[in-house]
Amino acid sequence: MNTAPGTPSKERRHAYWRANLRLMAALLTIWFAVSYGCGILFVDELDAIRFGGFGLGFWFAQQGSIYVFVVLIFVYVWQMNRLDRRYGVNE
């Protein structure tokens, strides 16, 4: 493994870690909201709204939450690659 020129300082590493935690918290909030929120806790209320041929709650429970999960991971990948470069911790 190569040591990158200019190994990141302790402060920089901690700033990177905090930025990582903020991103993670934001994405996990969405993760919780679509699955446990829309798909389970408020599913009956949302079913009153029609979405194509679905009740919206049913759609989130059997389709929508899965699509959102996929998008969340790719957003995470994209944002973390940016953070890695910004803080100079990329391999």
Place this chain on the structure above:
Amino acid sequence: MTLQSWTLLLVGLSFTLYIGIALWSRVHTTRGFYVAGGGVSPLANGMATAADWMSAASFISMAGLISFIGRDGAVYLMGWTGGYVLLALMLAPYLRKFGQFTVPDFVGQRYYSQQARLVAVVCALFVSFTYVAGQMRGVGVVFSRFLDVDIDVGVLIGMGIVFVYAVLGGMKGITYTQVAQYCVLIFAFLVPAIFISLSLTGEVVPQLGFGANVPDPVSGGSIPLLEKLDGLHRELGFAAYTEGRKETIDVFFITLALMVGTAGLPHVIIRFFTVPKVRDARLSAGYALLFIALLYTTAPAVAAFARTNLIETVHDTAYSELPEWFHNWENTGLLAWVDKDGDGRVRYAPGSAFDPIPGEKTMRLTRSGATGSAGEPRFVNPPSSGANELHVDRDIMVLANPEIAGLPNWVIALVAAGALAAALSTAAGLLLVISASISHDLLKKVFMPQISERQELLYARLAASVAVVIAGYFGVNPPGFVAEVVAFAFGLAAASFFPAIVLGIFSKRMNREGAVAGMVVGIVFTAAYIIYFKFVDPAANVPANWWLGISPEGIGGVGMLLNFAVALGISRFTPPPPPEVQDLVETIRIPGAFEAAEAATDVRS
């Protein structure tokens, strides 16, 4: 060409491919055997992870299961996909940076304790053996249904194939066969789904057909498929398809246990050790979920299509006028009809059509050899007292789909090859976990630290061979409780590994005492609850007796929360981990290489 020859051809071709890959990817180092040398591309790892994860149950049983429980099937759909978000954000990149071979490796080193490693090894072995028994059985069942061989012979053939590529090629052989198996299984799942969507709704994409309009026989106009299905359900006396039947709190905790359990399953986690870099681990988690989502968003559509097709084709139809596929599957015991009211027509209603054979605890449909007045096979099982005359095994929803939709023989044969790919790929991943737990975690790291790499590799191959034989034994003689212990596998993974690993990464202060106490409390609580309701007093396993209305399937979610609480509490009153362990935590949090010596002075985070 007949169905039999098509099946032989496609299954034979796919098996030749797997063996070919195995011969090409032999390995000579432990690193090659355990983590494929760490050189797998993110795309390949995504496909391999998807095949590793999607088992015979995902491929054959899940759509059928959803088709019988309607909206509540979402617990499996969300539960078995949402865990990948946790894996990608909280586990995979850090475990890749840690860079060892197994999950017990991480637990043992992070918690500087051989006891913690042993707890992890026992859990890994238990979870993996539980799972692999079902896969081997699945292989045997597919062989017997499609190729007319004995189930036991099918299990032996499956054992032989897995033996070749898991023992010779280790993780490398497993990885590249899994890539091929993913392609086979997803093609086999999507082709019939697309044809059925087209014939039922006119939409090519099943996910769109799921919400499309279909002709309404009542009004003569058109209504959404799901509304029509709700109507059919009410007409027959079933609860509406799109309404929930389980309590909300139970749905919540089952979903939680499955998600967290998924993220804590060793055979899924170790797949992320095989990519070169941290960023590859993140990306391959994204690819993995994308490839899984292809099947998991199609399955609920297939469930609704199959349910509609079944009711419309079979209900209130004279037995003599039933289509040919009904009689084909009647021969396998997956479909059965008993004429309770003597009108010669099939009446489909809630409840089971048959009772278990007197003296048997579980429902097992057995032909008596006689035939009824309409020419239907008779059964030893007494008819139940309810109005329902139709017995439908849930597996039929996927297995018979191509025939129900009138698709050509090669598509039916493809489903057989796909189901085998799903079962074999998962079995291989689990066998590797078992082999690595024994040769690496138990022998090399605990009992025989002096062995050379060559010897360790030899033990790894031996352990894999023994594991194949044990898995095959359980496939031939399935313990009656396989279905019951699946809840166990997820519950234990959720209540043990997930909190221990997450805290090990995100809390620098987490120490040996906290982690071990958390794991022990989580495991004991979860295991006690499941054992009580599944084995000690199965008659009491009804919602009224459950704690807060949470079923044994969902109790792992509570066990996980308990583990977190106990670990965090105990760690506050016991000494912090040694400086070198805190350095380790600092190192795994940051992708690149650097010196973490100064980290030891800072224990706040």
